[in-house]
Amino acid sequence: MQKIDVAISYYGKPYQTMVTLFSLLEQSNNYIDKIYLCIEKKQPYEDAWQGIPKIKEIFEKRGVIIVHLDKFVPWMANVSPQGLDETTRLSLRYQYALEKTNKKYLLICHNDMLYHKDLIHPMIQVFERNPGENLVGVGRIGQCWNCSAFYAKLCTPEKFEDYKPSQQELLEQLEQYPTPRYKRSRELVSEGFVHPLPECRLNEYACLVNVDLYRKTTIPNGPVPYFGGVWNGSDTAAAWFRDSYLNGLRFENLYYEDYADHAPFSSVSNGNDADNNRVIYEDIEQQARDYMIKHYHADQxxxxxxxxxxxxxxxxxxxxxxxxxxxxx
Structure with missing residues (x-):
């Protein structure tokens, strides 16, 4: 049986992290060797630090490796990836696991997921059906909820390769269908980043990456920036996705929603709101704690x-x- 490793970035949400780990191991334990839980140098709230020893007690014996990153570099939007020192590079989200794993595939996963079916085997099957085709990533493609082409009913995750508008067409479309990240999208399109579209990426909520292809094509071995930075992109992994695609690598869409829920305790299925709103944060953490106690483990x-x-x-x-x-x- 093919074993993989997992990379999870820990930025707050200790109880949601534990629910993520419990449910992932419940559904996919047979396919998992190690889980790299990378602790960000900075945390949104103090109680996030208290959760780390709890996670360590429960999960270290189940293959979770806790890594404390040396720097806090969540975006790296204004720094050239060519100039990163090793400490900064390894502090980028998911990069530590991408460099340290000895597995063929790495699952990149948010720390606010609830798995209800095994997702890993279907992802591996996609890779096995496409041997030798430069397939580097499998998962949900595109943040379509932020994309004008989606609202114009011209593009979907399955059609991102085929829909190739001109720069002018996309600029006009952005005016007709202003998106939540209109300003950033317009900047990118104006700078010539037209296809893949600005919001195209391999979503980090749950995706499987071919480690060997990733290492061969990212800096310094290739021209592609790292997964965990933003640089000339709209969000994490968008620049990596675009440059990988433009350098001949492929991606396959697989809807994680058939296997897991993202931000299951949020009323809007959005984990970012909690990072900036203490009331929301406490509410979803309490729900996650209650869920953990009911389904997995006493909070003792x-x-x-x-x-x-x-x-x-x-x-x-x-x-x-x-x-x-x-x-x-």
């Missing part, structure tokens, strides 16, 4: 884990006091 931990959390909080509190004093000097 060993004395050593509780002590580790207390020490961590104490250390962070002292660090804050020290920083305040330092800033006054």
């Amino acid at each position: 931990y060993s004395a050593s884990t509780q002590l580790r959390i207390a020490k961590m909080l104490g250390k962070r509190k002292l660090q804050k006091i020290y920083n305040k004093v330092l800033n006054r000097l």
Whole structure:
């Protein structure tokens, strides 16, 4: 049986992360070897740090490797990928796992997912049906909800290769169908990034990447920027997707929605809102905690884990006091 590794970026949401891990392992444990849980250097709220020892206690024995990244580099939109030092590069989302895994395929996954069917085997099957065809990624293609061509009923994830508008046509279309990211889309189209369309990408919610092809074609081995940056793109992986496609690599659409829910505890199925709104964050975290307790695990931990959390909080509190004093000097 083909084994894969998994990459998950941890930016807050400890209980949603645990639900993601529990449900993923429940559905796909036979296909998973290691899960790289990469902890961002910066977290949206303090309770995110408290969740790490809890995750460690439950999941480390189940193949989860917790990695603390050295820098916080979520976007890297204004820095050339050619100039990144190793520490910065490995701190990009998912890049640590993409470089460290020894598996043929890596599942990239958000930390706010709820899996109800195995997704990994169907993704592997897509790769196996297309051997030697430069297929680098399988998953949901396109953020169509942000795309004017989708609202104009001219493009879908299955048609992204065929729909090739002119620059002028796309600019006019953006005026007719203004999108949530209208300004950024217009900037990209005006700069000549027309096809693939600005919102085309392999969605990071749940996608499978051919590791060997990824390494061969990304900097410094090839011309393609890394998955985890934005650069000349609309979002994470959009620039990687576009440049990979333009350099001869292929992608296959597979709807993850048939196998999993993204942001299942959000009323709008959007995880970003919680990162900037404490009320929303607490609400969906409480729902995730309740779901975890009901379906998987009591929210109870060993004395050593509780002590580790207390020490961590104490250390962070002292660090804050020290920083305040330092800033006054």
